[in-house]
Amino acid sequence: GKAIELVHPGKNHANDGTVVLFPAQRVAFSADFPADALVRGSLRSLPSACGNFDQHPMAQWINSYKAIEALDFDSLAGGHGDVLFKKADVIEARQFFEDLMAAVSSGMSEGKSLEELKRTVMLEKYKDWAFYQRLREDNIESAYNNVRLYR
Numbered sequence: 610g611k612a613i614e615l616v617h618p619g620k621n622h623a624n625d626g627t628v629v630l631f632p633a634q635r636v637a638f639s640a641d642f643p644a645d646a647l648v649r650g651s652l653r654s655l656p657s658a659c660g661n662f663d664q665h666p667m668a669q670w671i672n673s674y675k676a677i678e679a680l681d682f683d684s685l686a687g688g689h690g691d692v693l694f695k696k697a698d699v700i701e702a703r704q705f706f707e708d709l710m711a712a713v714s715s716g717m718s719e720g721k722s723l724e725e726l727k728r729t730v731m732l733e734k735y736k737d738w739a740f741y742q743r744l745r746e747d748n749i750e751s752a753y754n755n756v757r758l759y760r
Contacts, residue, residue: 611631611633612632612633613631614629614630614632615627615628615629615630616628616629616630616676616677616680618639618642618673618674618676619669619672619673619676620663620666620669620670620673621642621643621663621665621669621670621674622642622645622659622663623641623663624665626639626640626641626642626673627639628676628677628680630680630681630682632681635682635683635684636682636683636684636686636693637677637680637682637684637685637686638685638686638687638688639677639685639686639687639688640687640688641689642673643673643674643677643685643687643694643699643702643703644687644689644690644694645657645659645689646689647739647740648689648690649689649690649692650690650692650739651698651739652698652701652702653701653735653737653739654738654739654740655705655735655738655739655740655741655743655744655745656705656744656748657740657747658744658748658751659751660751661751661754661755661758662751662752662755664758666755666758666759667706667709667710667752667755667756667759668710668759670706671703671706671707671710674699674702674703674706675703677699678699678700678703682696683695683696685699705732705735708732708734708735709730709732709748709749709752710752710756712726712730713726713730713749713752713753713756714756716729716730717753717756723749723750723753726749726753727746727749727750731745732745
């Protein structure tokens, strides 16, 4: 006797990712997006980049974040870890993707090579996020390849 909603936010980590919304409880659940397997305690974590962002345009990832943001929920449960996220967490994660895409696209339009981008795109705003040191260059390379592929 309870209602749930199944929402396809678009292509991101998978073609078929579905968000399950429990309206009465104001809870949403999504298995692998926006929190991938590396994300345990906070969405303030650089994504694993999943091979050029799983061969889906970064613009579609950003739209997927916006689709989740548009849902009416207080808590988002993910398929990894045991933390409930808030809408503000989803917004911050989307902003990371927007900032990454903008920085890489800008550098590309200036004619910078991938190696130059890895040296110069520091994403300072995110230096305190989990996996920054480990994944910053991987994210830049994945964004570079993604933007090149989906211009």
